[in-house]
Amino acid sequence: MSTSPEHTHFGEREVRLDEKQGLVDAVFHKVADRYDVMNDLMSFGLHRVWKDILVAKVRPSTTRRFAHLDVAGGTGDVAFRIAEAGGRDTNVTVADINADMLRVGAERAKKRRLDGKVSFVEANAEELPFGDGEFDAYTIAFGIRNVPRIEKALAEAYRVLRRGGHFLCLEFSHVDLPVLDRVYDAYSFTAIPAMGKAVAGDGAPYRYLVESIRKFPPAELFCDMIAAAGFDRVDCVKLSGGVVAIHSGWKL
Numbered sequence: 001m002s003t004s005p006e007h008t009h010f011g012e013r014e015v016r017l018d019e020k021q022g023l024v025d026a027v028f029h030k031v032a033d034r035y036d037v038m039n040d041l042m043s044f045g046l047h048r049v050w051k052d053i054l055v056a057k058v059r060p061s062t063t064r065r066f067a068h069l070d071v072a073g074g075t076g077d078v079a080f081r082i083a084e085a086g087g088r089d090t091n092v093t094v095a096d097i098n099a100d101m102l103r104v105g106a107e108r109a110k111k112r113r114l115d116g117k118v119s120f121v122e123a124n125a126e127e128l129p130f131g132d133g134e135f136d137a138y139t140i141a142f143g144i145r146n147v148p149r150i151e152k153a154l155a156e157a158y159r160v161l162r163r164g165g166h167f168l169c170l171e172f173s174h175v176d177l178p179v180l181d182r183v184y185d186a187y188s189f190t191a192i193p194a195m196g197k198a199v200a201g202d203g204a205p206y207r208y209l210v211e212s213i214r215k216f217p218p219a220e221l222f223c224d225m226i227a228a229a230g231f232d233r234v235d236c237v238k239l240s241g242g243v244v245a246i247h248s249g250w251k252l
């Protein structure tokens with residue numbers, strides 16, 4: 001990530017840090033209503049498996065009070081899984097900066113009769129409107145690469161978790177298997193924007209999504225960033241040949 005200080009990437013473009021969030025918000029404003037169907041199409045449904053693996057690692061308590069925070073939670077996919085896996089006293093808060101994504105999420109929660117267990121809050125990952133130590137676990141799925149100041153988001157994750165709390169991040173990573181890397185690149189840069197244009201009427205937001213994956217730090221470097229935020233026992237598991245990775249850390 002070779003950007004000058006106060007600059008970051010928006011896809012392939014170098015932009016000012018304070019400019020990135022507005023550009024990201026415009027992308028998710030455009031895709032909100034087609035977000036879930038596009039996720040299934042682009043990943044051949046694999047995102048469901050990855051999210052199931054993430055939630056299996058959270059292991060929400062089925063007997064005790066369990067307060068979970070899903071940041072950049074969008075339309076609620078991870079939150080619903082956690083609410084269903086946990087017990088009666090599991091409560092999930094979805095925090096997302098984009099009101100359109102949250103609107104779709106709240107409608108889905110109602111349809112699934114999960115609106116009593118899942119609540120939706122408009123919030124920036126860099127400045128969470130929650131008290132210190134409020135949550136047992138924190139997840140962020142396919143969200144952190146969109147946040148301009150990743151270090152601030154990690155510091156906030158650490159702050160809102162209780163001692164013994166678990167941080168988990170599911171994010172696209174870097175495919176490092178020969179042949180698969182070239183197939184994946186060709187698929188990402190040509191098929192995904194084309195699908196976006198055909199299904200959602202605009203290829204540009206999907207080009208950003210693909211480019212932003214390439215600009216995200218490699219798994220090992222991201223582990224170092226998590227540890228620098230104060231987390232212990234940091235580790236990372238790569239899935240599907242490195243297409244995605246789950247990073248984990250504990251506030252001990």
Ligand SMILES: C[S@@+](CC[C@H](N)C(=O)[O-])C[C@H]1O[C@@H](n2cnc3c(N)ncnc32)[C@H](O)[C@@H]1O
Nearest residue numbers: 072073074096097098101124125141142143146
């Ligand atoms: C690719 S979607 C992921 C949604 C969901 N977690 C999932 O896995 O289906 C990325 C989400 O990050 C949100 N986002 C971007 N920047 C954010 C920020 N600074 N704070 C909170 N959410 C943010 C977007 O609004 C969008 O809903």
